Amino acid sequence: MKGIHKTGPGPGATFGKVDDPRPAADELLIRVTRASICGSDMPIFNWNSWAPARFPTPNVFGHEFCGEVVAAGSNTRDFKKGDFVSVESHIYCGLCFQCRNGQRHVCQRLKILGIDGPGGFAEYARVPARCAWKHSDSTLADVGSLMEPLGNAVYATLIEEVVGRSVVVMGCGPQGLFAIAVARASGAKPIVAVEGSPYRQKLARKMGADVIVDPSSGDAANEIAKAVGPGGADVVLEMSGAPAAIGLSLKVVRSGGRVTAFGIPPGTLNIDWASDVVFKGIRIYGVAGREIFQTWYTTERLLRTGAIDVRPVITHVYRAKDFQKAFATMAAKDKKCGKVVIEF
Numbered sequence: 001m002k003g004i005h006k007t008g009p010g011p012g013a014t015f016g017k018v019d020d021p022r023p024a025a026d027e028l029l030i031r032v033t034r035a036s037i038c039g040s041d042m043p044i045f046n047w048n049s050w051a052p053a054r055f056p057t058p059n060v061f062g063h064e065f066c067g068e069v070v071a072a073g074s075n076t077r078d079f080k081k082g083d084f085v086s087v088e089s090h091i092y093c094g095l096c097f098q099c100r101n102g103q104r105h106v107c108q109r110l111k112i113l114g115i116d117g118p119g120g121f122a123e124y125a126r127v128p129a130r131c132a133w134k135h136s137d138s139t140l141a142d143v144g145s146l147m148e149p150l151g152n153a154v155y156a157t158l159i160e161e162v163v164g165r166s167v168v169v170m171g172c173g174p175q176g177l178f179a180i181a182v183a184r185a186s187g188a189k190p191i192v193a194v195e196g197s198p199y200r201q202k203l204a205r206k207m208g209a210d211v212i213v214d215p216s217s218g219d220a221a222n223e224i225a226k227a228v229g230p231g232g233a234d235v236v237l238e239m240s241g242a243p244a245a246i247g248l249s250l251k252v253v254r255s256g257g258r259v260t261a262f263g264i265p266p267g268t269l270n271i272d273w274a275s276d277v278v279f280k281g282i283r284i285y286g287v288a289g290r291e292i293f294q295t296w297y298t299t300e301r302l303l304r305t306g307a308i309d310v311r312p313v314i315t316h317v318y319r320a321k322d323f324q325k326a327f328a329t330m331a332a333k334d335k336k337c338g339k340v341v342i343e344f
Contacts, residue, residue: 171240
C-alpha cells in the first residue's frame with residue numbers, strides 16, 4: 001500500500017509504498033478514507049520539538065482518521081466488513097488504576113496511534129478494536145476524521161456545564177473553533193474569542209462567537225472585561241498554548257471561575273500562582289484527549305442532531321499525493337486555514 005511516512009530521522013516525509021498492515025487477533029483492518037492533520041503531527045513532519053526522542057522511524061504517522069472496516073481479527077466482536085468507523089487514537093491498557101476508574105484517556109501505559117506505532121496517513125491502517133468507534137451509517141463520513149479532535153474540544157468545554165455562563169476561548173485554531181461551537185450549542189453567553197488572525201476571526205464568528213478580541217490590541221484584558229461584565233469570565237478555555245494567552249486566561253477568569261488548560265506551551269511558564277490561582281480560588285482542569293468513551297457519545301449526538309456543524313472548520317482538503325501542500329498550508333505564518341484534511 002501507499003502511505004505518508006518518515007523513512008528516517010530528519011525533516012519532511014514521503015508518500016510511497018510501505019508494508020501492508022497485518023492486524024492481530026484483537027485488531028481491525030481499516031481502509032482509510034479521510035485523515036486530518038493535527039498540530040502534533042507538525043513536529044513529526046518538521047522533525048523538531050519532542051518528535052526526535054519519541055517517534056520511531058521508518059513509520060507511518062497520523063492519528064486522526066476514519067474509514068471502512070475491511071477485516072476483523074478473530075478476537076474482535078461487534079464489527080463486520082463494511083462498517084464505517086472513526087478512531088480513538090489513545091490505546092489504553094484497560095488494567096491500570098486509571099483505566100479501572102474511568103480515566104482511560106490518561107492510562108499509565110498509554111500508547112498513541114501514529115506516534116508510538118503505525119498510524120492512519122495511509123491507504124490502510126490496523127487499529128485495536130477497542131479503539132474503533134462504529135457509526136450506525138456513513139452520514140458523518142465527511143467529518144469522521146474530526147471525531148477525535150472534536151472530542152478534545154467537547155471534553156474541554158463541557159468538563160463543567162456552561163449553560164448561561166460567559167466563556168472566553170483563547171486561540172481560534174481548529175480546537176478553539178470547535179470549542180466555540182460546543183459552547184454555543186450548550187447555552188453559553190456571551191462567547192468571546194481571542195484570536196489575532198483575521199482569517200480565523202471570521203471563522204470564529206461563523207462558529208458562533210459573540211465578540212472577537214485581538215490579543216495584539218494592547219488592551220485585550222479590558223476588552224474581555226467589557227464583554228463578559230464585572231468580575232471576569234465564568235469560564236476560560238485555553239486552547240492555544242501561547243504563554244501570553246495562558247497568563248491572560250488567569251487574569252480574566254473571575255474569582256471562583258474555571259480555566260480549562262488544553263494548549264501545550266513551548267516551555268516552562270512564569271505565572272503568579274498566589275494572586276492568579278490560590279487567592280482567586282479558581283479551578284484549573286488539564287485536558288489530555290477525550291474521556292473514553294463518554295465524550296464520544298456526546299460528540300456524536302451533537303453532530304447527528306445538528307446542534308453543531310463543524311464543516312466550516314474544514315478549510316482545505318488535499319489528495320494524499322499532495323500532502324506536501326497540506327503541511328505547507330498548516331505551517332503558513334498567516335494562519336489562513338482551519339482544519340486541513342487528507343483524502344485517500
